[in-house]
Amino acid sequence: MSERSPGRLARWLAGLLPTLRIRLVVVFALVALTAAVSASGIAYWLTRDAVLTRAQDAALDDFRKSMEDNAGELPRSMECGQLQDAAEKMAHTTQNYEVVLLGEESDGTRCVAASNRKAFSASDVPAALRRAVNEQRKVEGSNRHPYHLYWQRTTGSGGHPYLVGGAKLIGEKPTPSGYMRKSLDPEQKDLTSLAWSLGIATALALVAAALLAQVAARALVRPVRRLSEASQRLGEGKLDTRLELTGTDELAELSRTFNEAAESLQTRVADLSSREESSRRFVADMSHELRTPLTAISAVTEVLEEEQENLDPMIAPAVQLVISETRRLGDLVENLMEVTRFDAGTAKVVLDDVDVADQITACIDARAWLDAVELDADRGITARLDPRRLDVILANLIGNALKHGGSPVRVSVRTEDDTLVIDVSDQGPGIPEEVLPHVFDRFYKASASRPRSEGSGLGLSIALENVRVHGGEVTARNADGGGAVFTVRLPLYGELPEDEESDEGRERR
Structure with a gap:
């Protein structure tokens, strides 16, 4: 009890006297x-x-x-x-x-x-x-x-x-x-006169002490404030922030320690950035390099697919495996290229007025999902979005629901104030609680709780990035009656973050 009393007293004084x-x-x-x-x-x-x-x-x-x-x-x-x-x-x-x-x-x-x-x-x-x-x-x-x-x-x-x-x-x-x-x-x-004189002298000493305290506090608080401002700039990413060293007291030593920590942090961040850039460049280069042979392979697989009925029944399964794996490899390459564009910050948004119900219907029809998807969307709901990226978002979410939850998949659309809300729900067993925080991570597959997926593990992360470039958000949860629910929230009027808005999008607006 006695050990905690000084701590409580210090907290009480800190609350009563908030500044140094x-x-x-x-x-x-x-x-x-x-x-x-x-x-x-x-x-x-x-x-x-x-x-x-x-x-x-x-x-x-x-x-x-x-x-x-x-x-x-x-x-x-x-x-x-x-x-x-x-x-x-x-x-x-x-x-x-x-x-x-x-x-x-x-x-x-x-x-x-x-x-x-x-x-x-x-x-x-x-x-x-x-x-x-x-x-x-x-x-x-x-x-x-x-x-x-x-x-x-x-x-x-x-x-x-x-x-x-x-x-x-x-x-x-x-x-x-x-x-x-x-x-x-x-x-x-x-x-009595002496007491008054001593009282006046005490008051004057108190005033003089207050003035001296102001001077001392200013001299002490100034470097502390500089350190606070430098820490804030460092937290904002300005890693070249340094403090001027003056004196040899404890505050000077603290400034020196801050400079050393900032120097070490800048070096480590530069090294990590260099490695990340190298990795990103490697993925981008490999994706481009893979597209050339993949184009040739895809052309061959198309021919094989057309002649599949005339092939020997003994080799038909092998041909079908080549065709499916080639398509899977093509999707993976496209997804990797899309991811590298997001990482490099070159992903652009082209905004247009989109009828949401028509866009969802077109996405479902293009993938022959009309019998497996139930659409609950009123006609006339218009949003200012990128049609291509909205199609990617819907395709990944609906495709994921069909793979892991089975049909029918329900897609509902509504508006809340200036926000477009799209819910994609399935009839499956739901997402385990330990998996929920990671469903949008790249290459993450909950294979222990769901059947083996043929996907690349990038679909949901690509959907997330496409939602973010619109200035929206996407979340995942389990419905009370069972099944997973993915909720997309997008601004109706194309309110994008300033640093993510493309030049083309500005021109069209």
């Missing part, structure tokens, strides 16, 4: 913010402690000295007036604090003397501090100063901060105790 530039800016900003906040926080707390410590030490030292000078020699049988005079004298210092003195007259009367009765009184002294002073001990929440001086920081009404200190005069009991209260508002204002 945004991620870099955010990371830079977070690092800068963390560093600035940490530095500002440390600086603030160190400065705060120094400012408050300096202020309280100065005030407490002055208070201690003032107590020694003004209240340390109070007589034991003092009067409340004397205590009040001492309190007022103690308050007149440069530290500007308020004073409260607590004592007793000789008759036990309790005396409370305050330098400013309206602002500071004995009730304003924290109870914990008063107990610490009276018991001469340190308690939680207060601190002890030399000469038994205690202090505590408190917050008064309105949220104003104060420093409250107290001590008991050393002498015989009853000994008066004195308390001072100094406002820390000036120090608090200074600290």
